[in-house]
Amino acid sequence: MKATAKAPANIAFIKYWGKADESLRTPLNDSLSMNLTGAYTITTVAFDPSYAKDQVELLDGEFSDAETARVIRGLNRIRQKAGSELYARVVTKNTFPKGAGSAASASGFAALTVSGFAALEKSLSEKELTIFARLGSGSACRSIPDGFVVWEKGDSSETSFAWSLYPPTHWDIRDILVIVDSRMKKVSTTEGMETVATSPYLAQRLSAIPGRMQEITQTMRERNFVRFGEIMEEDCLDMHRVMQTQVPPLMYWNTATRTIMDTVVGWRNAGLPVYFTIDAGPNVHLICEGKDEARVLDALKNIRGVEEIILNKSSKGARIISEHLF
Numbered sequence: 001m002k003a004t005a006k007a008p009a010n011i012a013f014i015k016y017w018g019k020a021d022e023s024l025r026t027p028l029n030d031s032l033s034m035n036l037t038g039a040y041t042i043t044t045v046a047f048d049p050s051y052a053k054d055q056v057e058l059l060d061g062e063f064s065d066a067e068t069a070r071v072i073r074g075l076n077r078i079r080q081k082a083g084s085e086l087y088a089r090v091v092t093k094n095t096f097p098k099g100a101g102s103a104a105s106a107s108g109f110a111a112l113t114v115s116g117f118a119a120l121e122k123s124l125s126e127k128e129l130t131i132f133a134r135l136g137s138g139s140a141c142r143s144i145p146d147g148f149v150v151w152e153k154g155d156s157s158e159t160s161f162a163w164s165l166y167p168p169t170h171w172d173i174r175d176i177l178v179i180v181d182s183r184m185k186k187v188s189t190t191e192g193m194e195t196v197a198t199s200p201y202l203a204q205r206l207s208a209i210p211g212r213m214q215e216i217t218q219t220m221r222e223r224n225f226v227r228f229g230e231i232m233e234e235d236c237l238d239m240h241r242v243m244q245t246q247v248p249p250l251m252y253w254n255t256a257t258r259t260i261m262d263t264v265v266g267w268r269n270a271g272l273p274v275y276f277t278i279d280a281g282p283n284v285h286l287i288c289e290g291k292d293e294a295r296v297l298d299a300l301k302n303i304r305g306v307e308e309i310i311l312n313k314s315s316k317g318a319r320i321i322s323e324h325l326f
């Protein structure tokens, strides 16, 4: 009764910000993302009659009490669905800084969901797995299917799930994740989303998303990188406008973030097709096509304040692997 899963983080091109239902973690809008080869979580779960309580361990780091409680709530949902009352041991590790706005909770809950059900030998459809992952962390549902993934907002728990729009081989898109601050972000996404309705720009954002989803999907079908990048960047700035105009305002960018944003526009003007997107933190994802990655990396050498660079291609979704962490 032990299983290990590897799940990718994902970067959203059309972003999720705001919940329709807080406890079900159903979103206010559809979103679209790419799974990442270079940023992932590996989790081993074992259920055993000899355990007297759940044990949760993060290698190379530490979970807060609140984070541990959230993992245990995830285990409870898995146990309930699989009809088990056994306690579990969970050991997990990330390849990237936790809580730095690079979707550690997405890969974390995707890996927990897939390994947990496998350990209890309960087989679920991919759609069901995305729904269970979503209950742990909304964006985690997008880390389950392969490649480029759509999360439909739906209008209930059963209709809010994720599916693969294109496999990783469809388009050679790169995400150069530029870490400018690896510390824990101040305001979590869960907390930040609670006040989303205080932004006067929320309604405008929500009405723009269906058209944006449709258009970006078309650019992906046609592999039209420039228009794809424009829509993606527009949606990032739109989400941050909502964040920054909430009460209290959420400012996730720092000086290095701003420098990179400005510099990218300059690179583009000089003929280098690269666009940025940013989640709930200061780190910047530079999105380009495979043919331009070396030029972007070269240009990045001149930027100050870069702590680490993580290179990503489009990845498969969460899957079972044979090597356990304990």
Ligand code: PMV
Residues within 6 Å of the ligand: 011, 012, 014, 015, 016, 017, 031, 103, 105, 106, 137, 138, 139, 140, 189, 190, 279, 280
């Ligand atoms: O699922 P959460 O709570 O990690 O929220 C993710 C929200 C953003 O990363 C800011 C946007 C997105 O769609 O990934």
